[in-house]
Amino acid sequence: MLARQHNDPSFASVWEELQWRGLVHVSTDEDALAAALAAGPITAYCGFDPTAPSLHLGHLTQLLVLRRLQLAGHRPLGLVGGSTGLIGDPRPTSERVLRTKDLVADWVARIQAQVAPFLDFEGPNAAELVNNLDWTAPLSAIDFLRDIGKHYRIGTMLKKDAVAARLNSDAGISYTEFSYQILQGYDFLELYRSRGCVLQTGGSDQWGNLTSGIDLIRRAEGVSVHAIGTPLITDSEGRKFSKSEGTAIWLDPSETSPYAFFQFWLNSADADVVPRLKVFTFLDREEIEALEVAVRERPGAREAQRRLAWEVTALVHGDAAAEAARAASAALFGSGDLAAVDAETLAAALEELPRTTGEPGRRLDELLTTVGLAKSNGDARRGIAQGGVYVNNRRVEDQDAALAEADLLHGRFAVLRRGKRTLAAVVAP
Structure with missing residues (x-):
C-alpha cells in the first residue's frame, strides 16, 4: 500500500511544499538546500530506531516527508537502526534499558514492515531499506576510534541537549549512550559514501544527532550536506505525544486500534486540525x-476533523479499516447501525467506555446504576421514563426492562446510552 496522495510536487516546488506544510522547523542553509532539491534528484534518508515494536505518530511525520520527497523525484532511504537500537538515543532524564540482541532484531523486522508501505521500491528513484548493523557490526573498536572517533570533539559532544541534561542530573550518562551521536553520525557518512546521500530528516529534538553526521562528513570528506528538523507533534497546549510520556499513538493496530486511531484524529481541536491536515495528509492547498x-x-x-480522521486512518490502515472505524463512531452516537459494526472494531470502540458485566435477564436500571450512568436505580428508572435511555441506539420504553439475549451484539456486547453522548458498555461474562 503506497501512501494516499493528491499532489505530485516537482523538484523545484518540493521545498516550498515542505515549508507551506509546516514541516521545516530547523534546517541547514536554506538557500543551499532549496537549490539542491530544485536541481535534483538527490538521495535523502531518515533513521528509525527499534526502541519499541512499533513506530508512532512522530515517526509518521518522517515517513510522509520521505514520501513527499519521493513524489517530487528524489530517492528515499529508510534506515532501521539495528545497531543504534542496541545502544539507545540518550533521554534527558535517565539511562535506557538495554534490550537483548534477539529482541532488537525482532523489532527491526517489525519496523521495516511498517516503513515499507509508505515508499515505492520500483522506478528510477526507487526507495531502499537499510540497516546500520550491516556496516557497524564488521567495524572493530580500534577502527571505529581511529577512523570515526578522531573527527569528534568532546566539547561539541557535551553541548548536545540530551547529553548536557544528563550530565547535570543525578543519573549522569554512560559512555555507551554518550557515543550514540557518533554512531548516528557514522550512518550519514556511510550513506553518503555508499549511496550519495546528502540529506537527513528527523524531528527537531534530534537536531544534535542530525548535525553530528553533517560535521563528520565535512571533516572526513570536505563536503557540505543537509538536514531538516521537523516540528514535534503536539496538541494545541504544546503537549508532546510520545512513548516516554505514555501518550504515544502507535501505527501498529495491535498497539493502537484503527478505531482509537480514527478517534484521535476526529477529536482534534479546531486549533490543531488544519496544521495536522497539512502534515499528515496529501490533500492539496485548495482542499x-x-x-x-x-x-x-x-x-x-x-468537517475538517472528519476528513482528517478518514484520510490518516486510510493512509495507515487502509480504506476498509477507516470505513469500519467511521461506521463504528457514527453508530455509537446514534446515527448508524451498531449491529453492522464488526466484532473487532466494536470491541475496540468500547474499550474506552465505562463497562460492567451483564447477562440476559439483568434489569437495565441496575446496569445503568452499576456502570455509572445513573446515581441510583430510581434515577435510572426516571431516565427511562423521560425517554433518555437507549440500548444499542434503541430507546427503552419500559422502566422494568431487562437485558435480552437479542441485545448482545455478536453475542457479547451491549451499548447503553443516556442522553445524546453519555455511553457505557455491557459485556457478557
Missing part, C-alpha cells in the same frame, strides 16, 4: 484551505 474556512465558519460541523 485544505476550504476546510480551514469550514473550521472558521462552521466549527460545529467538524
Whole structure:
C-alpha cells in the first residue's frame, strides 16, 4: 500500500511544499538546500530506531516527508537502526534499558514492515531499506576510534541537549549512550559514501544527532550536506505525544486500534486540525484551505476533523479499516447501525467506555446504576421514563426492562446510552 496522495510536487516546488506544510522547523542553509532539491534528484534518508515494536505518530511525520520527497523525484532511504537500537538515543532524564540482541532484531523486522508501505521500491528513484548493523557490526573498536572517533570533539559532544541534561542530573550518562551521536553520525557518512546521500530528516529534538553526521562528513570528506528538523507533534497546549510520556499513538493496530486511531484524529481541536491536515495528509492547498474556512465558519460541523480522521486512518490502515472505524463512531452516537459494526472494531470502540458485566435477564436500571450512568436505580428508572435511555441506539420504553439475549451484539456486547453522548458498555461474562 503506497501512501494516499493528491499532489505530485516537482523538484523545484518540493521545498516550498515542505515549508507551506509546516514541516521545516530547523534546517541547514536554506538557500543551499532549496537549490539542491530544485536541481535534483538527490538521495535523502531518515533513521528509525527499534526502541519499541512499533513506530508512532512522530515517526509518521518522517515517513510522509520521505514520501513527499519521493513524489517530487528524489530517492528515499529508510534506515532501521539495528545497531543504534542496541545502544539507545540518550533521554534527558535517565539511562535506557538495554534490550537483548534477539529482541532488537525482532523489532527491526517489525519496523521495516511498517516503513515499507509508505515508499515505492520500483522506478528510477526507487526507495531502499537499510540497516546500520550491516556496516557497524564488521567495524572493530580500534577502527571505529581511529577512523570515526578522531573527527569528534568532546566539547561539541557535551553541548548536545540530551547529553548536557544528563550530565547535570543525578543519573549522569554512560559512555555507551554518550557515543550514540557518533554512531548516528557514522550512518550519514556511510550513506553518503555508499549511496550519495546528502540529506537527513528527523524531528527537531534530534537536531544534535542530525548535525553530528553533517560535521563528520565535512571533516572526513570536505563536503557540505543537509538536514531538516521537523516540528514535534503536539496538541494545541504544546503537549508532546510520545512513548516516554505514555501518550504515544502507535501505527501498529495491535498497539493502537484503527478505531482509537480514527478517534484521535476526529477529536482534534479546531486549533490543531488544519496544521495536522497539512502534515499528515496529501490533500492539496485548495482542499485544505476550504476546510480551514469550514473550521472558521462552521466549527460545529467538524468537517475538517472528519476528513482528517478518514484520510490518516486510510493512509495507515487502509480504506476498509477507516470505513469500519467511521461506521463504528457514527453508530455509537446514534446515527448508524451498531449491529453492522464488526466484532473487532466494536470491541475496540468500547474499550474506552465505562463497562460492567451483564447477562440476559439483568434489569437495565441496575446496569445503568452499576456502570455509572445513573446515581441510583430510581434515577435510572426516571431516565427511562423521560425517554433518555437507549440500548444499542434503541430507546427503552419500559422502566422494568431487562437485558435480552437479542441485545448482545455478536453475542457479547451491549451499548447503553443516556442522553445524546453519555455511553457505557455491557459485556457478557
